[in-house]
Amino acid sequence: MGERDPVTTAYGSPSASYGSSAAYGASGPSGLATRGESANLADILERVLDKGVVIAGDIRINLLDIELLTIKLRLIVASVDKAKEMGIDWWEHDPSLSSRARRAPVENGTSEEAAG
Amino acid sequence: MSRKLELDQDTVERDLMKLVLTVVELLRQLMERQALRRVDQGDLTEDQEERIGQTLMLLEDRMGTLCERYGIKESDLNLDLGPLGPLLPPRE
């Protein structure tokens, strides 16, 4: 809370602050607070590891085959899709048992239309 | 390295208890949900409801006691099933 002044630091010159982040808390008087640190690891991994253009390099590494990525990261980054793909997220179908955070809260209907 | 064969009795027992309690907790949650649904549907007699309620209440109470005795937190009661996610849904 002590470090307010978000609009100028975080958005004033966007190009100068790549990867920075700002948090809007529900509780603060202005509802605004900044976090100085760079983006968290999850933010970065879901972009550099999971997104970006996939082209065949000469070194063939199937990231999904990497054990660590499978066990620790891929599940953490993308557990929902995986479990759903496999049709095993059984508690999702039980409303009283639903673990909501495990699924995207909004239908994908409107979300996938990228420009172009 | 440092974890070599520190199989002291307490650790083994505690881990085993954790596993057992996790399974019991899973069953408990499933039974409770099933019970609540049946109650909502209204196809149980008052007497049946009372007995089921008593059982679940007792079970929850015992779970608490056992967890306490073995120094296990309720949030410890889960299993990471890899691609399937955690065994128990996150607590609300």
Place this chain on the structure above:
Amino acid sequence: MTDATNVTDPTETTGPTDTTHMAEATAATGAATAAGTLEYAYAVVREADTPHAALERVRGVAGEPVRAVRHLGLAVLAGPVPAADFDEGPLRERLEDLTWLEGVARAHQQVVDAAGADTCVIPVRMATVCRGEEGLLRLLASGRDRFATALDRLEGRVEWGVKVYAASAPAQEPSAEPSAASSGRDYLRRRSAQRRASEQRWEHTEEGARRVHETLAAVAEGSRLHPPQDVRLSGEADRNVLNAAYLIPHEESEAFAQRVGELAGLETALRLELTGPWAPYSFVAAEGNGRAEP
């Protein structure tokens, strides 16, 4: 592990060795380097838009300088990396090391985003490694059309990330201790009420998250939903209920951030977090959230 006595790799040799053997080894290594230096690719840009200034500032995943390799009107930003870490076998092993992985991920992101601050970049997925400059040229040639299309589509756009968290649970509902129930039926009633309450809280949270997403998606050129983040990676205590990315024209970034701020004021049950601007990682694939395969 392999039995050292059966291994003829000269680098394994310890103690005094005959000099001809040494010379052979050096020659072999030298030849390998010339023919097959490994090049780590970060991003693709238009040749004309090569971000020279940014390239001078940044270092790559192995601390190496990053340069632009030009071909067919495009340029790939890349840097030479040591085979000891990035050849197929070692890379596979290294990727198992979370600390190493994190270092590479952060360095990769820094290169991409530094370059992206000045120009339109198409981020390449992490751990894309080519053999020598020829490999990079092949990469540009084979992906030429896709790169050109993506560059046209993403020119002047940046990605902003918005995450919504359920604000910390309301000081644990007082009825959270049902053990005080007087009877079995009473117990069931309490549990049922608790469930409903928590269901309702979730509904409100989800409705809020939906409103946030709909509002922002309406002003954005594109949006993508990522799976909610896991606490183990994000370190956030609150549950992540929306993890979205929005494609925004560069000059509208400030207005977008302001909109997020307004939403944060309206949705008091939620905590919003804005990250960015990022290079348009999430929007490289044209449609769906699928990735463009080679």
